[in-house]
Amino acid sequence: MQIVEGTIASPGIALGHIGIWHPAIWNIDPQRIVDSAQELQRFEQACDVALSQLQALEDSIRDDTGEETAQLFSAHQLMLQDDDFQQEIRDAISREHASAAWAVKQTSELFAAQMAAMEDTYFQARAVDIRDVAGRLITLLCGHPRAAQPAYASNTILLAEEITPSETVQLDRQRIVAIVTRQGSSISHSAILARAMGIPAIMGLNIPALPDEWEGLEALVDSATGHLYLSPDSETRQRYHDK
Incomplete structure (x- = not known):
């Protein structure tokens, strides 16, 4: 089991599997325009x-x-x-x-x-x-529709570098049980939206980069304390189950 700390953004407890969100990045050509x-x-x-x-x-x-x-x-x-x-x-x-x-x-x-x-x-x-x-x-x-989020499985803990307010309001609350981001804070507009939407969230996670190997891992989010438990052991699972 690994425990990672972050900032409390929206309180709550959630158990699920990590789904990493990589928003589309448009490559813009810096060409000069005639007209x-x-x-x-x-x-x-x-x-x-x-x-x-x-x-x-x-x-x-x-x-x-x-x-x-x-x-x-x-x-x-x-x-x-x-x-x-x-x-x-x-x-x-x-x-x-x-x-x-x-x-x-x-x-x-x-x-x-x-x-x-x-x-x-x-x-x-x-x-x-x-x-x-x-x-x-x-x-x-650029003439593209705004990138839609993947169709995540039920009980997904969304892990992202950061999440914008526009992306936050798109979240499928039937499937996304928590948000965890490497950047962001409790006073961000995304955090305010997460609290209003009742989605537990930890932001400003203490990691240097998003680890791709976390994809699909079972995890437990305690956003009342700012702790993310990766592959929680049976004792931790039971303790939070009792809560």
Whole structure:
């Protein structure tokens, strides 16, 4: 049995098997665009669609878990419409003749890095929200549907590098019994959503990288203490069964 510690994000206890989540990564070609005006139009159209999607998510999560969590996706709409964020992307398209997808990628990485470097932990936690908003835009600009999560088996403990708010609300609560991530914190929007959705979660797991060999292992999550038990022994299983 191996015990790994992390940060309590959403309290609860769950027993299941680990399923590792690797989100799709789009390889964006940094090619120069001849018609910048057309590329700006593509960017504006993608923003309009993204805003509609985020509004639909806000309405859906409001019906499901209430107003507080719905406001998280209202915040994503404000991030998308932020003047500095928008201007940086438009400048990259107009002046550097960058593709819209490349401009969004470069700008979001810059803004996310600035957030992550701040001393205030609240602002540090917003870096993933910027990446979430940017990922939505890039998906639209590249013409691909947003990547769906695999059809996990029942009683799956989802293990990921990090999980965005948009990915969190997609979780199949009939199959996913807990979330464990290497990055993230208890004040992230994903953690807030996990608590509202009643999914136990540990974030900021104390490991240098996701071990692929953990795939399929039986594990026990005690997110009230921040402990992940890999291949729990019979004594540990019995102790938690009694709880």
